[in-house]
Amino acid sequence: MPSFGAKPGDTTSSRSVFHLWQGFSIGAVVIGALVLALLGYAVLRYRARGEAIPAQTQYHIPLELAYTIVPILIVFGLFAATLVVENREVANPPTKVTINVNAFQWGWKFSYPGSSAVVVGQTTQDPVMVMPVNTDVHINLTSTDVVHGFYVKAFNFSRYALPGVVNQFTFRALNTGTFFGQCTQLCGLYHSLMFFKVKVVTDAQYQSWLASFSGNTSAAYSSSNALSQQLSTGVATKQTLSSGAK
Amino acid sequence: MTDLLERPAAAEHPEPAEQHGPTGLLKWLTTTDHKVIGLSYTITSVMMLVIGGALAELIRAQLTSPNNTLVSFAQYNELFTMHGSVMIYLFAGPFAFGGLANIIVPIQIGAPDMAFPRLNALSYWLYLTGSITMLLGFFTAGGAANFGWVAYAPLSNSLNTPGAGADLWIGGLLLTGFSAIFTGVNLVATIFYLRAPGMTMFRMPIFTWNLLVTAILILLAFPVLTAGLIMLYADRHFGTHIFSVAGGGVPVLWQHIFWFWGHPEVYILALPFFGMATEIFATFSKKPVFGYKGMVFATITIAALSLGVWAHHMFTTGVVLLPFFSIMSLLIAVPTGIKIFNWIGTMWRGQLWFSTAMLMAIGFLVTFLIGGLTGIYLASPPLDFFTHDTYFVVAHFHSVVMALVLAGMGGLYYWGPKVTGYMLNERIGKAQFWFLFIGTQVFTLPMYALGLDGMPRRMAVYPHDPQWKALNDVASLGALLIGLSTVLFVVNLVVSWKKYPAGDNPWDAQTLEWFTTSPPPHHNFYRLPAIRSERPTWDYNHPEHRALGHGTREESH
Numbered sequence: 001m002p003s004f005g006a007k008p009g010d011t012t013s014s015r016s017v018f019h020l021w022q023g024f025s026i027g028a029v030v031i032g033a034l035v036l037a038l039l040g041y042a043v044l045r046y047r048a049r050g051e052a053i054p055a056q057t058q059y060h061i062p063l064e065l066a067y068t069i070v071p072i073l074i075v076f077g078l079f080a081a082t083l084v085v086e087n088r089e090v091a092n093p094p095t096k097v098t099i100n101v102n103a104f105q106w107g108w109k110f111s112y113p114g115s116s117a118v119v120v121g122q123t124t125q126d127p128v129m130v131m132p133v134n135t136d137v138h139i140n141l142t143s144t145d146v147v148h149g150f151y152v153k154a155f156n157f158s159r160y161a162l163p164g165v166v167n168q169f170t171f172r173a174l175n176t177g178t179f180f181g182q183c184t185q186l187c188g189l190y191h192s193l194m195f196f197k198v199k200v201v202t203d204a205q206y207q208s209w210l211a212s213f214s215g216n217t218s219a220a221y222s223s224s225n226a227l228s229q230q231l232s233t234g235v236a237t238k239q240t241l242s243s244g245a246k
Numbered sequence: 247m248t249d250l251l252e253r254p255a256a257a258e259h260p261e262p263a264e265q266h267g268p269t270g271l272l273k274w275l276t277t278t279d280h281k282v283i284g285l286s287y288t289i290t291s292v293m294m295l296v297i298g299g300a301l302a303e304l305i306r307a308q309l310t311s312p313n314n315t316l317v318s319f320a321q322y323n324e325l326f327t328m329h330g331s332v333m334i335y336l337f338a339g340p341f342a343f344g345g346l347a348n349i350i351v352p353i354q355i356g357a358p359d360m361a362f363p364r365l366n367a368l369s370y371w372l373y374l375t376g377s378i379t380m381l382l383g384f385f386t387a388g389g390a391a392n393f394g395w396v397a398y399a400p401l402s403n404s405l406n407t408p409g410a411g412a413d414l415w416i417g418g419l420l421l422t423g424f425s426a427i428f429t430g431v432n433l434v435a436t437i438f439y440l441r442a443p444g445m446t447m448f449r450m451p452i453f454t455w456n457l458l459v460t461a462i463l464i465l466l467a468f469p470v471l472t473a474g475l476i477m478l479y480a481d482r483h484f485g486t487h488i489f490s491v492a493g494g495g496v497p498v499l500w501q502h503i504f505w506f507w508g509h510p511e512v513y514i515l516a517l518p519f520f521g522m523a524t525e526i527f528a529t530f531s532k533k534p535v536f537g538y539k540g541m542v543f544a545t546i547t548i549a550a551l552s553l554g555v556w557a558h559h560m561f562t563t564g565v566v567l568l569p570f571f572s573i574m575s576l577l578i579a580v581p582t583g584i585k586i587f588n589w590i591g592t593m594w595r596g597q598l599w600f601s602t603a604m605l606m607a608i609g610f611l612v613t614f615l616i617g618g619l620t621g622i623y624l625a626s627p628p629l630d631f632f633t634h635d636t637y638f639v640v641a642h643f644h645s646v647v648m649a650l651v652l653a654g655m656g657g658l659y660y661w662g663p664k665v666t667g668y669m670l671n672e673r674i675g676k677a678q679f680w681f682l683f684i685g686t687q688v689f690t691l692p693m694y695a696l697g698l699d700g701m702p703r704r705m706a707v708y709p710h711d712p713q714w715k716a717l718n719d720v721a722s723l724g725a726l727l728i729g730l731s732t733v734l735f736v737v738n739l740v741v742s743w744k745k746y747p748a749g750d751n752p753w754d755a756q757t758l759e760w761f762t763t764s765p766p767p768h769h770n771f772y773r774l775p776a777i778r779s780e781r782p783t784w785d786y787n788h789p790e791h792r793a794l795g796h797g798t799r800e801e802s803h
Contacts, residue, residue: 005698006632017628024629028619031583035615038590043608046531048597053788055595058534059796067587068540071580079573082626086568089628146401147497149562149635153700156632160563162498163400164491167564180709184635184702186394188401189319192705 004029006156010179010200012172013089014156020085027074089157092170095136097206099129103141103148103161103183106190117213123193130199132206133176141167149184152198158184173200278363279768283370284348285665288658290374291341295651296732297381298332301325303729306722312710322706323392324411328384330395331415334515335422336377338650342518343429343464344373346657347457349665351433353759354454356442356777358769361435365428372425380418383411391415394704396508397478399489399500404482413482416475423472426514430464433457442758444777448542451757451780452535455542456521459549460514466553467510474503498563505556512646513552517545519650520585522657523607527589529660529755530604531596534781534793537588544581544588551578561630568627575625582618586611601753602675606656609683610649613690617645620694635704638697641690648686648728655682655735663748667764671746674738681731689724692717756781 004025008018046054102109107122110129121127131137141150143161151158154177159167183194201209268276277283305325308316317325352360360366383390388409393402397415400406437450437458450458478500480486487493489500528535535541551574557566558575589611598604620642623629633639655678663669696717701708708714751760761783762771775786779793 005695013628017632020626020628021623021632024623024626028622032615032619035586035590036612039593039608039611042590042593042596043598046593046596046598048532048599050597052597053532053791054597056534056791056793057595058536058538058793060537060591061796063591064537064540064584064588068580068584071583072577075573075576075579078622078626079569079576082572082576082628083569085628086572086626089631090568146406147398149702151635151700151702158562158631158634162563162565164497165563165565169564180700182700182702186323186398186401186704188406189323191323192319192707195709 007154009156010154010173010175010177011157012174014154015174016085016088017156020081023081024078027078031074090169092138092168093136095138095170097132097135098138098140099131100140101129101142101150101161102144103150103187103194104144105146105188106183106194108194108196110196112210115210115213117210121196123190123195126195126197128178128197128199129181130201130206130209131171131173132203133173133200135172135203137171137173139169139171141169146187147185148187148194150181151184152179152181154179155198160185176200176202278359278367280352280360280363280366281349281665281766281770283366284345284350286370287340287348287373288345290370290377291337291345294332294336294377295341298329298337299729299732301329301332303725305329306725308706309708309718310715310722312715313707317706319706320389320392323394323704324384324390326704327392327394327415328381328390331380331391331419333647334395334511335419336373336380338515338647338654339426339511340373340422341654342515342522342650343426343433343457343460344369346522346654346661347433347453347460347518348429350661350759351454351457352436352440353664353762353766353770354451354757355437355440355445356758356771356774357436357440358771360432361440362432366432369425369428369432372421372428376418376421376423376425378418379414379421383414383418386410386414396504397500398504399478399481399497400491402478402482402500403490413479416479416482420472420475423468423475426464427468427472430461430468433461434465437461442774442777444782445758448539449777449780449782451521452524452538452541452545453518453521453757456517456524456545459545460517463510463514463517463549463552467507467514470503471507471511474500474507477503498560498565501560501563502556505559508559509556510549510552513548516646516650517548519610519653519657520545522660523589523610523653524585524592525755525757526603526607526653526656526660527592528781529753530599530601530607531593532599532754533592533596534756534784535588536591536594537584538780540584541588544584547581548578551581555625558625558630561627562634572625572627576622579618579622579625586615586618599753601659602670602672602679603656603660603753605676605679606652606659606682609679609686610653610656613645613652613683613686614649616687616690617642617647617649620645633697635702636697637693637701637703640703641693641697644693645686645690648690652679652682652686655679660753661759663752664759664764664766667748668742668744669746669748669752671738671742674734674741678731678734678738681727681734685724685727685729685731687724689721689728692720692724696721751783751787754787756784758782761786 001022006018006021008015098113100111108127110119119127141159141161143163148161149158150161177200179198181196181198308314388411390411393407477488481489487495489495489497524535555575557571560566659670659675701714748764750764761775775782779785
């Protein structure tokens with residue numbers, strides 16, 4: 001089935017969003033092609049020839065009913081498919097891993113409850129959110145100042161970081177790799193530079209990464225850590241995203 | 247059975263007994279004539295279109311390369327904020343319900359003027375002062391408003407956005423908001439109380455119907471925005487904490503208030519243009535509007551649903567009931583689809599005359615189809631999570647609003663001769679159409695691809711990526727083509743200036759405004775035909791070609 005411009009992404013949810021996207025796209029293409037074909041036919045076929053006045057037909061009740069009722073059925077079909085994907089996506093199953101994400105002007109802070117691991121980064125240094133693969137990861141998202149948007153393209157997902165609200169959702173990454181993230185909601189002067197990265201690693205790597213923070217009580221960007229050093233070098237590019245997606 | 251009046255040719259109309267009021271500049275400043283006010287509205291709003299367009303060209307120029315330094319980050323935020331604000335608040339609405347509706351609706355229903363002519367004048371002057379107020383932000387020390395045209399709290403508070411530009415934005419929007427409310431009052435009163443004898447509700451042209459529904463939506467939605475703006479101003483200057491967490495307020499409340507106005511506003515903008523396109527399709531197909539009553543019910547349904555869909559702009563806030571707003575939003579596709587099929591039904595088996603106005607209307611239909619279909623995705627929360635705040639959304643609503651621009655240009659070519667008495671040059675008009683139509687697709691289609699590839703909106707710079715740069719360059723080329731189409735329009739105005747006299751009914755059109763002279767006299771009519779359907783002029787000119795009900799066939803004569 002064609003992708004219609006979207007990608008399956010790297011989480012369980014992103015896959016179902018992708019399939020929903022395909023379903024909507026098939027509907028859109030079929031309906032769009034039908035309307036364009038009818039319009040094209042009318043434009044080519046009924047170009048004025050002479051001064052004759054055409055039949056002044058104004059109503060065709062069965063036809064009008066048909067193009068009222070059929071779209072209603074299509075809409076309820078789309079809604080049903082939406083509900084299936086949405087209920088799965090917004091479900092918050094109990095998880096073993098939780099990450100608190102705090103957005104601020106203009107950067108991100110990722111902290112890991114139950115451990116001293118904290119990653120902070122601003123416009124000059126993209127912070128990296130490390131998470132284990134094939135594990136449900138619970139995210140608590142909030143903002144300290146204005147509204148921000150937490151968006152990971154490879155996860156086909158975004159959610160606002162709102163001041164005074166903790167938004168909760170769950171990711172289950174299917175592949176290891178580094179994925180590109182960014183603030184999508186206008187948040188002031190340096191909105192364009194508010195990037196982050198998501199590094200999906202194996203469980204063993206994740207545990208050793210967490211362990212490397214033990215004893216380090218200060219909440220700071222830990223450049224002493226080997227893996228974060230490795231992560232912090234290199235510029236966030238879409239190439240890393242697409243290579244991660246494959 | 248009917249007493250049809252003989253209609254004298256334009257030249258034989260008696261001169262008005264006396265000249266009403268002053269002439270020249272004083273006329274424009276003191277008039278209460280809905281046609282002059284409407285023309286002032288049209289001219290001012292087209293100037294706003296040019297200003298908003300110029301801001302757009304700057305935005306597109308900045309995006310031609312990833313780390314462009316043409317404008318600073320701060321200036322870029324001002325550019326897209328004011329581009330959106332000018333286009334939505336100062337162009338699209340005022341052009342439709344202040345401009346063309348103001349001129350055409352009273353004539354379409356056989357009224358001598360709007361119900362409250364002085365209130366109508368006040369509307370215009372509030373609109374003009376509001377527009378100037380908002381634009382003055384560019385001349386303040388801190389620059390114009392820069393928090394996006396939606397002004398989300400708490401970015402829009404005095405801590406995050408200090409400076410007079412933001413206050414001028416609020417003030418300008420309050421003034422134009424009152425102007426819209428007064429025009430809404432005027433349109434409702436005019437349509438309910440000043441219809442000519444015989445002009446029953448179901449004999450009103452679709453354009454008038456759409457404006458009635460638009461006006462009711464204005465009365466329901468705009469006061470909410472006004473209230474929200476006063477709260478925002480109070481938060482900024484009077485120490486209230488309505489939208490700030492620190493004082494126990496709720497930032498997301500602003501989004502609720504804004505979009506409770508903002509989504510009806512989408513239809514406040516769109517419905518008048520749908521009406522324009524409907525009239526154009528009927529006239530240039532030489533047929534009545536297909537499914538007239540279905541069209542009216544579809545319009546009313548769209549308006550009713552539009553009041554219950556505001557939170558589809560807020561799916562990603564995580565604090566709204568997703569299924570309710572999803573199904574309500576999806577359902578809007580149904581009446582909108584009815585309209586699209588009715589437009590095609592109007593053309594079906596017609597005698598299509600591809601004037602500039604008709605080309606613009608067809609261009610509207612194609613572009614609106616793209617914008618409408620992509621809108622359906624955004625009504626589905628999971629797909630909205632995926633595309634929210636990316637260029638996919640930007641592309642979607644630019645398809646929609648560019649469709650409205652096409653319909654509006656069609657409206658100017660269609661009704662311009664009625665208002666001024668002179669035609670516009672059709673050859674330049676058709677060239678303008680092709681630039682505008684092709685430019686629109688070249689401009690919007692790459693933005694869909696950019697959005698799906700993850701480019702967020704409102705970015706002054708973007709990561710180095712050859713594909714993103716290429717897509718942005720194509721979009722900028724499209725914007726340039728659209729800009730050139732506007733230049734062609736201005737050239738056409740100059741070239742055609744008082745050159746091609748129009749006559750009363752150059753298009754063999756159907757509705758009542760084409761019965762009177764071009765331009766219509768003071769108080770619009772010397773005499774009226776019998777009004778037995780929604781197209782009295784057609785019935786008068788073609789008494790043997792009345793509209794056929796369902797199942798009836800043309801009788802042989």
